[in-house]
Amino acid sequence: EMPTVKGEVCFKNVCFSYEEGHRILDNINFTAKPGQTYAFVGPTGAGKSTIVNLICRFYNVDSGQILIDGTDIANVTIHSLRTQMGIMMQDSFIFSGTIMDNIRYGNREATDDQVIRAAKTVCAHDFISQMENGYYTEVNERGSRLSAGQRQLISFARALLADPKILILDEATSSIDTETEILLQKGLNELLKGRTSFIIAHRLSTIKNADCILYVDKGGILERGTHEEL
Ligand code: ATP
Ligand code: MG
Numbered sequence: 001e002m003p004t005v006k007g008e009v010c011f012k013n014v015c016f017s018y019e020e021g022h023r024i025l026d027n028i029n030f031t032a033k034p035g036q037t038y039a040f041v042g043p044t045g046a047g048k049s050t051i052v053n054l055i056c057r058f059y060n061v062d063s064g065q066i067l068i069d070g071t072d073i074a075n076v077t078i079h080s081l082r083t084q085m086g087i088m089m090q091d092s093f094i095f096s097g098t099i100m101d102n103i104r105y106g107n108r109e110a111t112d113d114q115v116i117r118a119a120k121t122v123c124a125h126d127f128i129s130q131m132e133n134g135y136y137t138e139v140n141e142r143g144s145r146l147s148a149g150q151r152q153l154i155s156f157a158r159a160l161l162a163d164p165k166i167l168i169l170d171e172a173t174s175s176i177d178t179e180t181e182i183l184l185q186k187g188l189n190e191l192l193k194g195r196t197s198f199i200i201a202h203r204l205s206t207i208k209n210a211d212c213i214l215y216v217d218k219g220g221i222l223e224r225g226t227h228e229e230l
Helices: 048-055 078-082 099-104 112-121 125-129 148-162 178-192 204-209
Strands: 009-019 022-032 037-041 063-068 085-088 166-170 196-200 212-217 220-225
Touching (some): 009 048, 037 204, 048 166, 048 196, 078 085, 085 148, 099 112, 099 148, 112 125, 112 148, 125 148, 166 178, 178 204
Parallel strands (some): 037 196, 085 166, 166 196
Antiparallel strands (some): 009 022, 212 220
């Protein structure tokens, strides 16, 4: 089991391959401080998603260690690890049911009021209340009638209710209008408060606001720094 964490995440000489003999990550090292936001950028196939897959322990490392508050994640149960994490991958945002249920999935105990408050905090409330049945509008896995940006706002509300110390976000890549982009940035800023966050960043506003940008290419971190520094 893993006690509640502060949220320091440390990669020590991490190497990884999906298939034997085909190294994808080569000696990754970084330390993420509690509460800070880390943006991964870099070309397609560079290894960004692979790095966050390893933080979630969807796969085990070949060698090296990933430590959370000094504990090797290889030595804790998957369940206790995942309860510390909010994971927002691009294709896992919406399931069949009402919007209310989709958000409440973050915390089954939450009341309707708490769901609505979470949605308000991350700027999802306005578009939801404009839908024909508001929070009781039915959506499905494909997120019918919801844009990529709206699906992401719902996932923000869900993550806020779950209140994890560590957040993982693969940002929506599909084109997002300026208005939604502003909502996403505001909502994300609220969600990020007090959490260690790893974002595969596609939007410039996210990159600018990150405490640290990690430039990934060919399975390594080639550069790191703030937006101004890079
Ligand atoms: P993108 O910006 O396109 O999402 P990425 O930086 O996230 O790219 P990854 O998905 O981490 O890149 O992929 C890194 C490498 O690992 C690529 O060569 C990819 O083909 C390979 N790869 C990714 N997932 C798997 C998998 N499940 N099995 C085998 N190889 C994989
Ligand atoms: Mg990816």
